[in-house]
Amino acid sequence: MPNLSDVTGRRILYGGDYNPEQWPEETWPEDIRLMKAAGVNSATLGVFSWSRLEPRPGVHDFAWLDRLMDLLHEAGIGVVLATPTASPPPWLGHLHPDTLPRDADGRTEWWGGRQHFSHSSTVYRRHAAAITEALAARYASHPALTLWHINNEYCTYDHGDEAATRFRRWLQDRYGTLDALNTAWGTAFWSQGYGDWAEVAPPRHAHYLRNPSQVLDFRRFTSDMLLECYTAERDIVRRHTPHIPVTTNFMPLWSGQDAWRWAEEEDVVSVDLYPDPRDPFGAQEGALVQDLTRSQARGPWMLMEQAAGAVNWRGVNHPKPRGLNRLWSLQAVARGADAVCYFQWRQSWQGAEKFHSGMVGHAGEHGRTHQEVVQLGADLARLGPHVAGGTVGAEIAVLHDWHAWWAADQEARPSTRVDHADVLRAWHRALWQGGLTTDFAHPEDDLTPYGVVVVPQLYALTDAAVDNLLAHVRGGGTLVCGFLTGVADMDDRIRPGGMDARLRELFGIRTLHEWWPLDADESADCDGFRGTLWSEEIEPDGTASETIPYQGGELDGLPAVLRKGSAWYLSTLPEPDALRDLLARVAADAGARPVLDALPADVEAVRRGDLLFLLHHGRDPVTVDVPGTHRELLTDTVVTDRVTLGRYGVAVLRDPEPAS
Template sequence: MKALNRDGGILFMTKTPFKQFLFGGDYNPEQWPREVWADDMQILTDVHMNEATINVFSWAQLQPSEETYDFSTLDAIVETLTKHGFNIVLATSTGALPAWLATRYPEVTRTDYEGRHARYGGRHNACPTSPVFRFYGARLAGKLAERYGHLDNVVCWHISNEYGGYCYCDNCAKAFRVWLRQKYGTLDALNAAWYTHFWSHTFYDWEEIVPPNALSDGIGNDHIVLSGMGLDWRRFQSDALLQNLKDEKAAIRQYDPNTPITTNLMGTFKDLDYFRWAKELDIVSWDSYPRFDTPASEVAMRHDLMRGLKGGQPFMLMEQTPSQQNWQPYNATKRPGQMRAMSYQAIAHGADTIQYFQLRQGRGGTEKFHGAIISHADHDETRIIRETRALGEELQKVGTKMMNGRIHAQVGMIFDWDNYWSLEYSSGPSVEMKYVDQLRRYYAAFYKQNIAVDMIPTDLTAAQLGQYAVIVAPVLILIKPGVSEAIHQYVKNGGTFITTYMSGINDEHDNVIMGGYPGPFRDLCGIWAEETDALPPHTAVPVQFGDTQTSGSIVANVSHLEGAEALAAYGGDDFYAGTPAVSVNRYGSGNAYYIGTVLDEKGLDTLVARLITERGLAHFTTPANVELTTRSYAAGYRLHFLVNNGGQSETVDTHQFAGLPTLVGDGPVQDKTTLAPYGVLVIEEQ
């Protein structure tokens, strides 16, 4: 079992650091009288939970004043969990400031995009560059490690919580200037990178540079006068928050050199470059909170992104809700069986833990209506308790057999935060052009055929790209040094590359690459995109793709073939009717596809069908709501996860698995399998 090594070459995959499959979640007993804890232990043990994530928001309780620490309550919580055999994921509590810290040191709180400096309140409320916050946050993490790091059942450190948000204060402005000096060295280099001749923005002194907010160069949160400055600001803020994590990590390592360290990420969250963050984590963990109408394919894509952050290493599903959220516009309750299906979907895509927020539902505060294992009913006869117990029994029977599997993907899809930021900073061509949505469309087309996809960064070599039959790079607008060369070599060696409209346009500073779109991919794709038409909302341009009548939306590139073959052409009566909408170019031993418009579902299905034939991609036909995902194991067996993500029964042709035993299911597999609503089958193949 292998994984990508970012420095080149191949490494054996790092295993999940846990001895057993963790089943549990966030637990806040400090919010309750101690007599309640005994009832909780009875219920949570009865549903076969074996883990609790504690101390996530306890800073004010642990440190009531500047020099006073009180660990008595946490000692009692740890003792209770240890007595009942629970593994502990111990958080550092630094995700929310105590009131005394914000009152005594006002500079620890953030200044927002509008230039308003916060008083005490909320969470995620600390300025990442504040020396005071960095000192007290790291000191607390160190004291926790000194006190609890030796315990065998403390199996993971959980630093802070859901990092995010930016600060625009004077401390951040100073730190930003230091960061820029280190990156550019001279103002001449910075001015060139930022294209500062635009609107008379040339800088002659470092002190002239201020954060790009509503009082300076910001034009709304997603637009800015100098997009190169905006990109660097986002990079800097991501790095500043990452430094907070590194501060606490270093403090923990002074006392505990071995216990793995993580922080809970948030899927396709925009603010932080998670590929950079993952390098500082021993294991990736994340919080999955889809809306009631989020497609199962999008949830799967987020799981695959989290798995991809460390080159295929299994991850922790740190949070999901057992029933409903409380912070979305419409907080639907999970239907019977849906929690189980979503848990197995996560395992299928690389999760080696199943954890929830939260174990007991709170009585007050803004999260009091967020779902929990133990609800406000305060007894063990609820539907959620019954479903949790049934899932716990299954996981306990399976033991470690589902852990440490590798997904062998045939397709690699590039996901890159610099491109995310660049595309959405763009002042055109359409406000409907959103990065994650564009990638999701392509991912969904492969998902429909049950073709595994790895989400990969931009810094892979041609040899590393070569493990994939197909590389997909939608809206790869920003081309960093070395990326074009690696992709050219990959295709020359026989790979298939797919890119689209809004690709190959900018360099790493967000300045346009001259010579026509798609810039460095022009020769590779054998096409020149002269213009990009932005289509009005809710309109489409007809596209004839082989024998398939499909359509495009949002944008339509007006392109000219330069050696490529047209596979699809625009219809209608506009001036670019008849010009190529989809093309393919032979380059070396491989092929490069260029997609000029946002193809509809039928168009993307047609493209994927062609790739299946061209590259011999293994695929599996299932009903629309059913997915099949396979994990392979070092011991020589494979597990095939068949999950019904819908609320209706579905029948699947499983003749190719007939006779194989089931790890989760009722005996050997039949030629046809009927899955109940949200039903799951886990097939074992030696």
């Protein structure tokens, strides 16, 4: 199959969503001029153009898109051509109300926004296939076409009647019989036993708590239905252009898709990334999403969307301070991106996103935002030949699984304060602050490339995943596991003893007596640190080689942390500095080292291929020790032993070529 390197070669793709249909045609040549000046080499067309491309059923208007494809090609700018199926035209919903999704309360989601389609609607799927077929047939041989972009940010849920019919069919394929379904869903509870498939429905509004296993399966079903929509369109464009890679854009750390499975169906893995410029952990959020996306791609990946300045959907939408857009873009490159793109090229002057920034903002080409876009284009042009296609090495794997997330993220839990994504962020942040580069992996993946495997939290695990963790430790690897892991199976059935017995033996736990969740104003004192969010009443079996006890309170003297050989279990969430120090110690003992020792605060170091990226996330100048002589690629200068980074500064270092 084609991949991203077939598009990029020895360069980094640079550009973004281009929505010229929102502007008078006389604007288009000006856009092309500004793109060329900014070093843009890629433009995404058609993402939200369905009503322009097909103003009435079966009536197509491609003339404007023909002109744009030709204009961009003449300018040397490649086109990422999108299927416009994320935003159906009003005529589709008007003529076919069954194509509109319904929420759990039975309310219809109408046109006037976007993503107003039922993934289960036969009529929607037929019309989506038809417009995709028309686009693919018309532009298959156009020389501007470099990549297909299917739909956009798949994220719809549907509880309507056609979705219910498909849900029943999906369940029949999964379980075969109603007896098996009743067993998997635990329907003996609350008299929920099903005697006819017609009785089974999506988890709609209920008087009280809904069946958690039913909700879990509905999330699996939704991910699968959306994936069917994606693969149907992908297969159409592949038939016309088997040499052109295909992608669709993930949202960052979003719970709605099993992105491990989705990534296997993409030629190029891409993501949209919008950290809050005011978030003190914005850079770490970016690093987490970048590491996860690179791991899904198993190599270079595409930053499909980011904001050049402010977004429009937060309560208060702050712009990016001077230099931050460049810094975060180059952070993505450091962590494996071979494409840096935006939503969008020109900031809209009307519509719901007119306050969402663009590469050309309302201030025009002389605005600060656009001037920084031009600078970044020059930086990426310099780096492309040196970095494109390069790999990012990691000795540590963080395990993550969407099914475990779905199972954990339910009603009636011991603590609503325990959020799977937040726990994942806390552990990744500790590793990131320790200068440790991480991959992500599925719990059933081959873990032999990693000396250290970290499990922040995997509430539900398959038997195969548990065996995989045990095999990693028995093979000499180190495992560090957080609380609420291995509690349930994949039907959300609690394991006997409250944790899988094999894991209890692995960590040296005889009995897990009680879970003791902590309120927002509570903490658990431990020997050397404070625990937050959670604690557990654990009785050890006497085989642990090291314990860190709770101090005071109901759990006084019981283990907060256990280590048995190279397997660690944390029954609480240590405060941030303590978690960072503990994971750094574990990593060092296992031979996993930071990229650079003794980095100044706010400086991130990442190696990609033979390049060292230094990224300064602070405003005050700092000096970083880099023993030896290096060539700094962004300025094409030689630095020896140290480099100074200014406000949001970046340096990309490579050992100079030996003299010939």
